[in-house]
Amino acid sequence: MISSKKFVIAALALPIICLAGLAVHKASVRQTGQEITLNITGYDPRDLLSGHYLIYNIDYQTPDLCATDMQSERSVYVCPEQGILHVDSQPRGCTVFIAGRCEGRRFIAGVERFYIPQEHALPLERLVIDKRGSVVLSVSASGKAQVKELLIEGQPWFDYLTSHTEK
């Protein structure tokens, strides 16, 4: 069975199909979701597979987020416009809510990284630490968020760096 032609074709096609599915899924969340912009603070580590990235904390404008042990290991939904959080159930009457979970005292929604070219890592890291950064998120109807753009003082990061280098 394992050496049959059909199995070999399926085995060779599987990684390509899975990766294409992953890319299409990510692209669809980015394209169809609602946009929301939130302020960030953070720093710059690197990963061997995908290069440098900024890792940051997002200000969800929600007090007491992940402040109690009760919220840990459970599904948490944040509604930044109302400044409230919901545990285990999606919030009603909220235009854009973000789904995630509490890891310790930190709310994790899978949007805490932004990959950047190595040569821009240092200036961007400084700008983000100076609290001049924000991220544009694309959020699906179920609360699944994805990072769309990193803004510095309201401008896309590359435009900001280019304009400030020229000056």
Added chain:
Amino acid sequence: MANLNKQLREWADKGLINEEQSARILSYEANKPKASWFMYGMLTLGVTVVGLGVISLIAANWHQIPNGIKLGGAFLLLMLIGAFAYKNHGSEKPIIYDASILALQMMSLATIGLIAQIYHTGGKPYQAILLWSLMIFPAALTTNFMFVPFICAGGLLGSLMFFLDDVMTRTSEYIILLAPLMAAFLAISARFLRTSEGFLKACQVWLFVGVCIGLAAVEFFGVSRYKPTAISSSLFQVFYLLSILILAITWANKNYSNLQKILVTAIICIYGFVSQLNVPTTKGEILFAFITLAQLALIGAFFASEKARRRFNFVLILMGLRFFALFIQALQGLAMTGLGLILSGAILIGLATVWQKHRNKIAQWAERITQ
């Protein structure tokens, strides 16, 4: 070839074959198309290095190149490698097929990195490795040599451990107890499904690694004074589920004799029992050492019944090392430790001498009693 020459000379001297037969065997072996280990090693190294280069290039993050072009290029390369691998499947040069599967494996990893970079995904490293090893797993089953399945199986087992640790809370370091069971499940399933020789060998290597880790962990946790009282029950549910699956597949495999099935059952049951034991005393250390030796003896008996002499010899070496450690554990005080070390060394020298002289007889005896 040098080994074959030596063996043929020995057989000819003993009158088992004549000179003409010896010459014909030599000529057949010399002209047989076969994979060169040197060629395989160099190709594997070359593809791995090129793959790492591609991953590094992607990691450099070429911001000026549009994402669509980067993704399109990656998928085009994946498809070309896939087509090349398919073209070489079943050809007379299995090395080329294996090298192309390795290239597919490396390129898939690079593409995961690229997708993470483009869409800024914030997952954990083990999630990428788990996805990668699951995607490439069926292709690894079709390879002829050991390297690709070895990497794939290692990635799968390692990332599954991290995954289980993540989804089950309060497992602490006890998650490591699952290592031998997961490796055994993979190895026994591979045998049952009759996968390629390369895949089987890779699973066996990981099984040995898993067994060593598991036995050491059982002893360590068994004598530890610190024992978390609230280890997640889901850890033991997975533990028992894996044990049941291993036993079910073993008993369903008609290629195993009844004795082999009983041996596997005994090993799993003892492992399941001692992994729950906690005796934090000096006597506990000795007790666990003897249980480890008993388990190794059962594993050795299993390999002897399979006439797998290399694996049997390896288990005997592990038993020798554990005996040596037991002597040191059992002795107290400098004078006694000194005497104990001299005695242990002398025993090891004696055992090695006996082993060198009579290893074939010992292996044959073990094979005979497990028939």
